[in-house]
Amino acid sequence: MMLFTEVRGLPVVPPAESGPLGTVTSLAVDIASGAVSHVRLRGGRLRRESALPWDAVRAVGPGAVRVRSAAAPDTVPPRHDLLGRRVLTETGSGHGTVLDVAFDPGTGRLLAVFTTRGEVPADRLLGLGDHALIVRAG
Template sequence: MMFSSAKGHKVVDISSAETVGTVSGFLLEPSTHSIVALRVKKTKTGEVIRWRDITAFGSEAVTVPRAGVVTDIDAELEALGDKARELVKKRVLTSTGDELGTVKDVDFDPATGALTAFLLDSAPDVAADRLIGVGSYAVVVRAEPHGS
């Protein structure tokens, strides 16, 4: 699933069948190449849902066991939620300093939250397992060995 199509998904509490928010962003852990939490808007209880608290991420909605899993952001997630760590519209550099392009979108596995690929504006997709880090200047990925 792409970030662009996942944003805007309703978050539904399966115990009450009520909408408790809308997906507005993703908090990532570069070292594990995965989504650790969703940022949500239009909620009474908080602004994030940890990935482990999601029941399912479907094609139309994200389901959660109860509204209470939507919480305020804590110190651990605060560092991951910094705008400087967003991927889309950020340049991609290799570990050898070569620019590959700009991230147009990100593909992820909705069952696990694992990032699978970065779709670039002017180059082939980059496998997400090459991710080294994300900062205010760029997304840095491992350079491919020559001949790859």
């Protein structure tokens, strides 16, 4: 298990001995599949933000995110970061703010969301938008 906050700031390293592709800025999530969909990174000559699909990731460890190849990054998916996002139940009740997210670094599968009002199991996640993370009341 790893936390999103542990991955932020790690270098993204290709398999060749060349330098890092950039630094992780955040992890994008697909709520429908309950998994990380992309690694967002900032780097390169112009220091622009780009994204690599999760299936390009070979390993995530405490020192780096290792990718399978230095392939061109995807177009950047819409930015809906979980960290700091307001949490609402499907009935509109507040459930705090997202502090961190636990995930399996091998598969990208989300395990739990930690909010200011407690832990929310990943199977209770319903949607993520500009305004909030929506969860099933439990």
